[in-house]
Amino acid sequence: MGQLEDMAMFVRIVEAGSITKAAEQLNIAKSAVSRRLKELETRLGSQLISRTTRQSNLTQAGEQYYQQVMHILSEVDALNEQTSGAPTRIEGTLKMTAPLSFGLMHLNAVIDEYANLHPNLSFELDFSDRHVDLIEEGYELAIRIRELQDSSYQAKRLALIRYALCASPDYLRKMGTPKTLADLATHEFLQYGLSKTSHLELTDAQGKKHNHTIDAKIKATNGEFLVDLAVKGHGIVFIPTFIAYQRLARGELVPILPQYQLPTLSAYAVYPKNRFLSQRCRYLIDFIAERFGDDPYWDNFSERLIQT
Numbered sequence: 001m002g003q004l005e006d007m008a009m010f011v012r013i014v015e016a017g018s019i020t021k022a023a024e025q026l027n028i029a030k031s032a033v034s035r036r037l038k039e040l041e042t043r044l045g046s047q048l049i050s051r052t053t054r055q056s057n058l059t060q061a062g063e064q065y066y067q068q069v070m071h072i073l074s075e076v077d078a079l080n081e082q083t084s085g086a087p088t089r090i091e092g093t094l095k096m097t098a099p100l101s102f103g104l105m106h107l108n109a110v111i112d113e114y115a116n117l118h119p120n121l122s123f124e125l126d127f128s129d130r131h132v133d134l135i136e137e138g139y140e141l142a143i144r145i146r147e148l149q150d151s152s153y154q155a156k157r158l159a160l161i162r163y164a165l166c167a168s169p170d171y172l173r174k175m176g177t178p179k180t181l182a183d184l185a186t187h188e189f190l191q192y193g194l195s196k197t198s199h200l201e202l203t204d205a206q207g208k209k210h211n212h213t214i215d216a217k218i219k220a221t222n223g224e225f226l227v228d229l230a231v232k233g234h235g236i237v238f239i240p241t242f243i244a245y246q247r248l249a250r251g252e253l254v255p256i257l258p259q260y261q262l263p264t265l266s267a268y269a270v271y272p273k274n275r276f277l278s279q280r281c282r283y284l285i286d287f288i289a290e291r292f293g294d295d296p297y298w299d300n301f302s303e304r305l306i307q308t
Helices: 003-016 019-026 030-044 060-084 100-117 169-175 181-186 223-231 241-249 279-291
Strands: 049-051 056-058 092-098 121-127 141-145 153-161 163-167 189-192 198-203 209-214 216-220 236-240 265-272
Touching: 003 019, 003 030, 003 060, 003 092, 019 030, 056 060, 092 100, 092 279, 100 121, 100 141, 100 223, 100 241, 100 279, 141 153, 141 279, 153 279, 163 241, 181 209, 189 223, 216 223, 223 236, 223 241, 236 241, 265 279
Parallel strands: 092 121, 092 141, 189 216, 189 236
Antiparallel strands: 049 056, 141 265, 153 265, 163 236, 198 209
């Protein structure tokens, strides 16, 4: 076996999580994989994987070697693809996290299509609104919808996230439709998040920003839950359109104060700055960005909600 084959085998052990699983995936004996790993470590003069009877973990040297090997193999794949014209084989396990509602509502079709294009690729997907430490928990990629501040990560913009300020027709018939910002003082609000106070920022036609403090009747950390309560007439909700778009399209929710512009955010693909990004991740990031972008399909249900 050549050096590139040994590098590929090492990557397979790391991504499979153990020598046993790597051997199963490679369809060779566990003893052969173990022997080749030992020979590689001997040749390098450094232990790459700390092995016990219960688990295997990368050593510091192993982590550094893994990152460099991923870069080398990626460059080799790119060179081969450029020379031969054949597409690169995407494989391994892609470990990714995304916000709960966004993941459940909008990543299903993307992952389905991407998995069909790359049948040798496996996925570990964590749909959760908790903050995930990518480095500590071993994730390659995260989708985050927020202002990015952590300089230890790199990011690529995937989509523009617009918001809707809306309520159900029944609620508005009962409480009246707000015509001005002052009218909001007499209305109930449903708050996305559990902060003690929340501020709603609206921009008028002259570009002046106005802030309204929300005194929420109900607070929750899940947007779909709040949208459902808004449809049932419990108050006004300020919510991303990617969550509310189907209810808005059916008229179960209607936008209010359309003369004001609402703030926007972006959805980003986020990954550790000092870690080499695998081809399976780079291709998926481009794949998602191409399908969403600044005019995502969930904002095409009604032109009146598309605000720039």
